[in-house]
Amino acid sequence: MLMVVQLLLLLCVGSSVSEDLMTPTVNIIAELGKLKKMEEKIQTLQETLNTVLSENAALKSLVQDSQNKLESFLKENKAQKIAFSAGLLASGEGYTGPFKDDWKTLVYKKVFSNIGDAYDSNTGIFTAPVKGAYYFRFYAHSRSRINLGAGLFKNNVPQCSVFSFQPTRHSNASNGVVLTLEPGDQVHIKVWSNAQVYDDIDSLTSFSGFLIFPL
CATH class of the missing domain: 2.60.120.40 (Jelly Rolls)
Structure with missing residues (x-):
């Protein structure tokens, strides 16, 4: 009888240890979630940066075009005096x-x-x-x-x-x-x-x- 009880105890302990090894801890899962959110934020920031750079290039081109037109206008206006x-x-x-x-x-x-x-x-x-x-x-x-x-x-x-x-x-x-x-x-x-x-x-x-x- 005592031997049967000891075998049962060994089985319970072995099952518990096996479950601990196979299942991640709660802290690891939380950290993985944080990393995923950080990756999403980085991707969002990259997309925003690309948009800003694109808009900045268009704005720079617009400013340059306006400056060229202004210089041409001033030159022509000066020539007409x-x-x-x-x-x-x-x-x-x-x-x-x-x-x-x-x-x-x-x-x-x-x-x-x-x-x-x-x-x-x-x-x-x-x-x-x-x-x-x-x-x-x-x-x-x-x-x-x-x-x-x-x-x-x-x-x-x-x-x-x-x-x-x-x-x-x-x-x-x-x-x-x-x-x-x-x-x-x-x-x-x-x-x-x-x-x-x-x-x-x-x-x-x-x-x-x-x-x-x-x-």
């Missing part, structure tokens, strides 16, 4: 001409304004920076019996002129014209051959122009 005015002599007084061989370009040195930098005081030539309708006006003066004569040229083609035949005293003349210019077209004033113009500190001989509107 064009006006200049200049007198022939920077200082002193005197005659220019007459020249026997050919008409000679007048280089207006006394620059009153040159918005847009389209007029070159080294050459006397205005170069259109944008396509548009431009207005030009020039004045000429003489104080001798030599002919007064000057003309406005577009790309070396005469457009309009002023002339006074052997003036006895002071002689003044002016003319103006509206021209349609393409970018790079050039406008300048030439004194006629066998003619002259006079200028002094009062800028009696001058050249002006401005952009009326772009086309």
Whole structure:
């Protein structure tokens, strides 16, 4: 009888030990659950990061595009502000001409304004920076019996002129014209051959122009 009881006790103890070995403890299961939740959070954070990076790239592209458009607008707006005015002599007084061989370009040195930098005081030539309708006006003066004569040229083609035949005293003349210019077209004033113009500190001989509107 005692032996039977001992066998039963051994069986019970063996069964209990086997169950303990086969079944995870409660703490391990909890830790595994925590790891699973952490993995889910990491995955969610990764997805959020990818979304933010994608949106940031799109935003960066949008900002860059806006900056490019703004720079283009400012550049175009600046190019459309064009006006200049200049007198022939920077200082002193005197005659220019007459020249026997050919008409000679007048280089207006006394620059009153040159918005847009389209007029070159080294050459006397205005170069259109944008396509548009431009207005030009020039004045000429003489104080001798030599002919007064000057003309406005577009790309070396005469457009309009002023002339006074052997003036006895002071002689003044002016003319103006509206021209349609393409970018790079050039406008300048030439004194006629066998003619002259006079200028002094009062800028009696001058050249002006401005952009009326772009086309």
